[in-house]
Amino acid sequence: MVGSFISSVLFVPAAGYFSATLAQAVIEMIEAGKPFEAAFLTGLTYLLLALALNLLHAVYEDFYLRWKKQEIEGTIERSIYEKALMVDYRHFDDPSYFDSYKLTTEKFASQSSETLQNLFSLLSGVAKCIVYGALIASQGVALLLIVLGCSAFVAYAQIYWSRVSVERETAMVNDQRKADYLRRLFFDHTAVADLRASNIKKPLFSLFDGSVKSRAxxxxxYGAKEFLTDILANLAQLGTTFAVPVYVAWGVMSGNIGGIGVYATLIASSLALKEALNALGWWSSQVALGVSYAQKVQRFFDTDSTIEASTDGEKASDGPFSVRFDHVSYRYGGSDEFAIRDLSLAIAPGEKIAIVGENGAGKTTLTKLLLRLYDADGGTVQINGRPIADYDVSTLRGRIGIAFQQSRLYALSVRENMTAYADADDARLKSCLEEVGLRLSLDAQVTKEFDENGAVLSGGDAQRLCLTRLLHSEFGLLILDEPSSALDPIAEYRIAKLIFDRSPTTTVMVAHRLSTVVDADRIYLLSDGRIIEFGTHTELMAQNGKYREMFLKQAEGYLKA
Known part of the structure; x- marks a missing residue:
């Protein structure tokens, strides 16, 4: 900060002073009858001083400020991602949240560092204006007023342009997000294969074309407004270019301005002041632009987060959890239908239960409530006899292991993907890989994102690798949301049995294939957000209800195959 101030407010204006007065110093020495060598050395001294000061400024910017800017922007960008992790999950169902997130990630980090840099440039411009203004004012204020008046129009035009620019960029956020969606798809191997093999590209390109037309x-x-700013700026600059030399020439001819040296200084100072004032207007507009963006992205940072802010509650205890849903209901924002309706169930510590049902029955919603990604609209979810809202949400989730249906592997090593929940020694990690039937090097990259030699895993192998995260750690609760659906039925059953048999942890498994959960201590069948049947596999089969019908249909399909 101090270095930027010294460089911008002292070095640059001082260099400008020596540049503007160089000609006058040389001419006055010649007029005074000094030897040419003396005049030459004086001019050279002024030149070297200006050069040295400009070089000091350049050295500071090139060898310090630019790489420091990367650090500052990196710190700010990281803070944005950390904030995003602290935003309640319900906001991810709101498209307007993604608009504010996009604007924040694209503009806030760069605009923050640039605004700081622009502020110092603004201070530098002020200092240069003072220097040049003083040189001009020493010969009278009329010329100073001419330059100030013309430059004021330029400054106004530039500040007006910054406002228009922010309005335009904000208006385009949603359309730009549509274009970015298609751009992201072409980084996804599965999506690219689907685009090649189907006609889904037609509506996607239509979506893209629509966003292009909308942005155009x-x-x-906003083109008319921007054209107006260009007209004002050009008229003002041309006015200064014409008025300054005419006025100075008139001053010299009328005797109001004395000497060719003073003439040279006034011309140089006037042109430099004009440029400094124009730059001052530009930097002012850039600072205003940064402030405007800051106001726009404030919405992202002001996003309310009641769940993620729950960091001062009870710490989850060691050992298997007990779980209770007591007349729980929940519906997603903007929906009139409840995903979970008056649902009640109890799970004893160490018990293994299964949640089954057709698509849309509410199975995944139940697991999200257990993770406290959402809070119930009615009733209470309890862990170890206490409402889930009483717990420190971070430490609670640290005691819950989860494997999702959509396996999320990251562009990291096998080891780093396996230790997402907790560290483990290499021997333990290799043992976990063997248990799920994978042969991978712990140091291998999981994807080819950053390493051309990275592993390319099938959907089933990706699910196996994700499951190893749960095999070497101790949890109070395991949530398995169809984590092996990409495997064949026999492999899926073996994986389910591996988890059920080895762990004393309370386990909730969501499944479509009923054959994988026949060994569960209890099975709950959900329909339309309600429990319609529950019991062991044997008990449910004996009830001759919906569960038996679903099981026999699936078994019939396997037998036919």
Whole structure:
């Protein structure tokens, strides 16, 4: 900060002073009858001083400020991601949240560092204006007023442009997000294969074309305003270019301005002041631009988060959890239908239960409530006899292991993917890989994102690798949301049995294939957000209800195959 201030406010204006007065110093020495060598050395001294000061400024910017800017932007960008992790999960169902997130990630980090840099440039501009203004004012204020008046129009035009620019960028956020969606798809191997093999590319390209047309319309809408700023700026600059030399020439001819040296200084100072004032207007507009973006992205940082802010509650105890849903209901924002309706169930510590049902029955919603990604709209979810809201949400989730149906592997090593919950020694990690039937090097990269030699895993192998995260750690609760659906039925049954048999942890498994959960201590069948049947596999089969019908249909399909 101090270095930026010294460089911008002292070095640059001082260099400008020596540049502007160089000609006058040389001419006055010649007029005074000094030897040419003396005049030459004086001019050279002024030149070297200006050069040295400019070089000091350049050294500071090139060898310190630019790499420091990367650090600052990196710190700010990381803080954005950390904030995103502290935003309640319900906001991820709101498209307007993603608009504010996009604007924040694309503009806030760069605009923050640039605004700080622009602020110092603004201070530098002020200092240069003072220096040049003083040189001009020493010969009278009329010329100073001419330059100030013309430059004021330029400054106004630039500040007005910054406002228009922010309005335009904000208006385009949603359309730009549509274009970015298609751009992201082409980084996804599965999506690219699907695009090649199907006609889904037609509506996707239609979506993209629509966003392009919409952005073009927005540019046309704001084009007239931007054209107005260009007209004002150009008229003002041309006015200064014409008025300054005319006025100075008149001053010299009328005797109001004395000497060719003073003439040279006034011309140089006037042109430099004009440029400094124009730059001052530009830097002012850039600072205003940064402030405007800061106001826009404030919405992201002000996003309310009641769940993620629960960090001062009870710490989850060691050992298997007991779980209770007591007349729990929940519906997603914007939906009139309840995903979970008046649901009650109890799970004893160490018990293994299964949740089954057709698509949309509410199975995954139940697991999200257990993770406290959402809070119930009615009733209570209890862990170890206490409402889930009483717990420190971070430490509670640290005691819950989860494997999702959509396996999320990261562009990291096998080891780093396996230790997502807790560290383990290499021998333990290799043992876990063997248990799920994988042969991978712990140091291998899981994807080819950053390493051309990275592993390419099938959907089933990706699910196996994700499951190893749960095999070497101790949890109070395991949630398995169809974590092996990409495996064949026999392999899926073996994986389920591996988890059920080895762990004393309370376990909730969501499954479509009923054959994988026949060994569960209790099975709950959900329909339309309600429990319609429950019991052991044997008990449910004896009830001759919906569960038996579903099981026999699936078994019939396997027999036919």
């Amino acid at each position: 319309a927005i540019y046309r809408k």
